[in-house]
Amino acid sequence: MSAALPDVSVTDRAPLLAPLDWVGMQGVDLPIIIDEPGYHRELHAKADVQVDLPAPQVKGIHMSRLYRLLDGWGHDADVSPPSIRALLSSMVDSHHDCDSRSARLLLDFDLLVRRPALITEGLSGWKSYPVRLNASLVDDAFALSVECTIGYSSTCPCSAALSRQLIEERFLESFSNQPLIDPATVASWLRANASIATPHSQRSEARVRISIGEEVSSLGFLGLIDSVEAALGTPVQTAVKRADEQAFAALNGQNLMFVEDAARRIQAALTEHLNPEVHVRHLESLHPHDAAAWSAPFRQGPNDE
Structure with a gap:
C-alpha cells in the first residue's frame, strides 16, 4: 500500500482539553540482564513505562516509541542506575512533540539465586527473591529505589518460654523424689x-526498600539480600538433608524473635543506607492473622498502585 497510514493521535485534537499526569503501558514482558559482582543472569521482568502528557490538546502519546525504547534497553543494557536514567531520558526526548518532561519505570522480577545447604557439602538449590525497581525522571530530577522481599523463619520468644516452662514442670514431676540423677x-x-511442648514458628517475610543514587554503578541486590539474611539468621532453605534440617532448627532456637525484633535487626543492618524502609510480616501459625512491623512508613512509590 502506497497511501500513508492514518495516525489520529497526531491529526486529531483531544475532545477534552486537560493535561494528564502519566500515560503509558503496564505489564510489558521483558527480558532483562542483571550483571553485578558474583551474579550475571538474564531474567524475565514485567515493566510499566509512562511519560507525562502536559499538552492538553494532544490526543495521545506514542506508545510504540516507548515500547521500542524499552525493548532495546532490555536487550542491550544491563540494569544499572546509569542505564535506567538513560532510558528515562530517551523516553522524555521521544515525546518532545507532546511537551513531555517526565518519565517513569516500574520493573518487577524475581532474582534467582543458588543457595548452598547449611551443612551438606555439594548440596544446593534455587531460591527466588521478588524485586521491585521504581525509577522516575521528573523535570530532570532522577529518583530510584529498589525493594526486595526476603523469606525467613521466625520462632516466637514467648511461645519458647512457655514451652520451656512446661518441660521444666514435667521434669520436676518425673524426678522430684530423686535427689541424685546421673x-x-x-x-x-x-x-x-x-x-512435650514446642514453640510456634512460621515462614515470614521482610520487604526492604532503599534509595539509590544515579552515581552508583551497581544496584547491589545480592549485598542487600545477604545483609538482611545475616541480620535475621534464619533464611528459608532450599535443598536439605537431615543434618541441614537440624542445623536450621538450631538457628531458629538461637534466633527467637518477635516481629518487632526482626524489624529492628534489619534496620540496624542497613545503617549505611539513607532512610531505609522495612516492613516485616510473620504469617502466624498460632493465629489466623499476621503480625507486622514497620521501621519506616514504607511510603508508596510513584509507580505503586
Whole structure:
C-alpha cells in the first residue's frame, strides 16, 4: 500500500482539553540482564513505562516509541542506575512533540539465586527473591529505589518460654523424689520428653526498600539480600538433608524473635543506607492473622498502585 497510514493521535485534537499526569503501558514482558559482582543472569521482568502528557490538546502519546525504547534497553543494557536514567531520558526526548518532561519505570522480577545447604557439602538449590525497581525522571530530577522481599523463619520468644516452662514442670514431676540423677538418665528423659511442648514458628517475610543514587554503578541486590539474611539468621532453605534440617532448627532456637525484633535487626543492618524502609510480616501459625512491623512508613512509590 502506497497511501500513508492514518495516525489520529497526531491529526486529531483531544475532545477534552486537560493535561494528564502519566500515560503509558503496564505489564510489558521483558527480558532483562542483571550483571553485578558474583551474579550475571538474564531474567524475565514485567515493566510499566509512562511519560507525562502536559499538552492538553494532544490526543495521545506514542506508545510504540516507548515500547521500542524499552525493548532495546532490555536487550542491550544491563540494569544499572546509569542505564535506567538513560532510558528515562530517551523516553522524555521521544515525546518532545507532546511537551513531555517526565518519565517513569516500574520493573518487577524475581532474582534467582543458588543457595548452598547449611551443612551438606555439594548440596544446593534455587531460591527466588521478588524485586521491585521504581525509577522516575521528573523535570530532570532522577529518583530510584529498589525493594526486595526476603523469606525467613521466625520462632516466637514467648511461645519458647512457655514451652520451656512446661518441660521444666514435667521434669520436676518425673524426678522430684530423686535427689541424685546421673547425666545418662537426664539425657534419656530429654530425648523422650523435650518436645512435650514446642514453640510456634512460621515462614515470614521482610520487604526492604532503599534509595539509590544515579552515581552508583551497581544496584547491589545480592549485598542487600545477604545483609538482611545475616541480620535475621534464619533464611528459608532450599535443598536439605537431615543434618541441614537440624542445623536450621538450631538457628531458629538461637534466633527467637518477635516481629518487632526482626524489624529492628534489619534496620540496624542497613545503617549505611539513607532512610531505609522495612516492613516485616510473620504469617502466624498460632493465629489466623499476621503480625507486622514497620521501621519506616514504607511510603508508596510513584509507580505503586
